[in-house]
Amino acid sequence: MDKPKKRPKGSSGISRRHFLRSVGVSGGMLGPSVLGAAALVGGTTGKSPNDAPTLGPGAVPVKLNINGKEFRVEVEPRVTLLDAMRERMGLTGAKRVCDRGECGACTVLVEGRPVYACMMLAVDAQGKKIATIEGLASGLKLDPLQTAFIKHDALQCGFCTPGFLMALKGLLLKNPHPSREEVRLAISGNVCRCGTYPKIFAAVSEVSKA
């Protein structure tokens, strides 16, 4: 596979012209080439979309870098990063709640940025550094966010907790002393049904003051 070119900021990786061209080429149906890893990851390569490798439909080997460890699994290309982690790699920290990018419970960090793991195919997560809740603590030493969450009771049933922690970790990596509004925006993609928000704000406030 070609080394992926850097995506322009804010783009989805497929230009509209590219998309429409490939739809036309394959007769109105989205061919596997459009969904091929190279097309999504690398943006426009300048080549015809039909040059992109075809993956699947059966299981394909996937190599993932998660929390500094390399995992090898075989999954169909349609399997999300989230499902690959949860059902094939025993990494059940990230949770599946809506499976359509609406609730944040599956939030992981990809190259340090918060991403919904249910909105990324496992094949597309290759070649990237992925961080999950399982890697947030260093062995027995908790991340200050984790300690603050316990102290302030920023969790109840705990199902949303890994998602919130990773979203907040992503924020603090970029912005160690965020304002309340910046915190609010950073976690606006995370939902909690038990009502832990006030305590989450309290926990982050303590960590970000330090």
Add this chain to the structure above:
Amino acid sequence: MSKKIKAKVGLPDDPKIVELEIADRELPVWDLDYKPSLVGKDIPRMDGQDKVLGRAKYTYDVGPQDLPGLLYGKILRSVYPHARVESIDASKALALPGVKAVITLDKGEGFNAEQLLSVMSEDPNRPPAGRTVLFQGEEIAAVAAESEEIAEDALKLFEVKYRRLPFVVDHEEAMRPSAPRVHKGETTNLAGGKPEVKEQGNVAQAFKDPDLVIYEGTFRTPVVLHNCLETHGCVAKWEGDKLKVWASTQGVFGFRDDLAKIFNIPAHNVQVMTEHMGGGFGSKFGAMQYGPLAVALAKKSGRPVKLMYDRHEENLASGNRPSATMHIKIAAKKDGTLHAIDFQSYGTAGVGTGAGTSGPIWMTYKCPNVRTEEGDVFTNAGFGMPFRAPGFPQGSFALDQAMDELAGMLNLDPLDFRRKNFVGQPYLPLEIMYKLGAEKIGWNQRNARAGAGTGLVKRGIGMATGVWGNYGEPPAQAMVRIHPDGTIEAVIGTQDIGTGTRTIVGVIAAEELGVPLETVKVNIGDTTSGLTSPASGGSMTLTSIGPAVRQAAFDAKQKLFKLAAPALKTQPEELESRDGKIFVKSNPARSLPWARVAAKMGTTPIAGHGEREQNLKGYDQPAWAVQFVDVSVDTETGLVKVNKVVSVAESGRVIDRLTFESQVNGGTIMGLSYGLLERRTMDRLEGRVMNPNLEDYKILGPQEMPEIEAVIIDDVTPYNSLGSKGLGEPPVVPTAAALANAVANALGVRLFELPLTPDHVLDALTAQKEG
């Protein structure tokens, strides 16, 4: 058989000394004079570490690494709201590589768990008997396959022939005589054919009184959905004739007993486990549909099966809070005392029942003449399930808005009006709760005349009174073991649904034993323990299991004292335990460390048993939740912005202040979400749910979060030996009403329908301008 004790109970600023007669084995209540070493403090959750590490294992997390050969189960659901399923052809699904079992439900009406037994030995290609489905999303068939993807592909290969039938999805339409019948053979869609009527005094007569101020209004609340983050589901594994189930459930024993009955096996051959659970809120009682289907698929395939709902089906077929159309007519004498309330409420719990809302009418305020009439209206929609204080947020929305209207007509401050109508109780915390709440919200800054503010954004303040019974009771059992190394194990059957049950069990055991919390381990959520305890619901978990834990700890402690007494050259009755030391009461310097005494027991742990005793007669008092809300309403966009909520909670003795406050926050936030955002929307033409997902079904998120100030009243009730009441539900009761009262105060016009979305606000403002 009983003994008499004296106790100081009630409010800390207004205590009452009472003489109580309690059961012989019962422990004297932790009254206002009791100085706890641990109870009542800010104690971090015992499972907090597991949860922040991502180590806490939920049912959803059980996978192939735990159960080799695990299959994934998926359910095929009806696309139509009412239809005869004439045939189900599963042959193509069965033929798909990787599919290991198929079950088709093709007999009867509605989901029939019992028929699963008969299905297991039959050929799925047999001529179908024909079945009627009653709502979009009802179960038709199920499949188990090697992967979730294959199971999903298999669902698409079923060929189902439907014959569509007339349907109705709106409860007001369903009440018309011409409406299609939901259940076969019924002459009406009203459950039981008639409403449930309760009356106190004589309401018809009372309204004839000439000296009354009367208000009458109709209020509407929609169906709303629990949307627990962890969906319904379970993992089922047969081991010979024994069954092992990991379930996302609020009641492991109820789940077990349902399965035992359906599959005709002894209950002790079924083990149900819930170690961690991603929310229930009332929607997860009993084995429901996912339990029997997973177990049947496991039996048919001979392999363990994991069946978890996806978010779409979770929003169709896992429960809801029923809707309500409530008509209230309320009268007070000119001096402000309530005289009569006439309340009629009809709503739909879909194909099920549970739409009653009269609770608050009976419990909140004192009124000599009350009549309530409530009815369940069947519709072709998903069944209702209990949802955090069932019926109460709805009834409160109507009642407390009507109270505010009446206060206005009487020219009384809304708080003063409520003060004139306090219910009778041995001690009532409402006065102090009103005082504190009013102070902290700035009640004196409230618009004296509703809608008085100028400008496009109008500000308002409103309040409401919430109430919920204290439902803890026997039976509940607990065991506390002291191990030879001095560590303690507290065992109960009940699960922790996120409220912190695990932690408060540990705290109560540690408090009674006089040891640091770190030495206590808590085992919960496994039916193998055989220790009966209630499901986690009704706000009765702490108050049912807590006293049993306390008694078990006391029992174990007495046995340990027998070991310690000779070494301390005294009698066991002379001993006490605190801070990990056992000492002579009259001479605390004479002491032994806990672990040293424990070491004397040899290899056999000491086991203490505890049972929940009866509640104390005469002290059955509900728990109260009073909320004050400050809003700003944009009169151009209709957006309601909540600035602050003061949430005052009274639930007896606080066991863990951290988790207590979390429940207050949790209930308040759920109440705000109910008031501002939530509505299950049905497409009347197709009979389908239009928003079965989290992008169109709105749940309150960080962007909508106002400032919430939780205020805790530290009172004590003698009703049980902890001095506590339940807390899970009271804080969700008054929020929507307080919110609506605040909006009415801001705008000078009232909103009668939830949620208080911009369209409703703008409609009300338009009507106000034109009217």
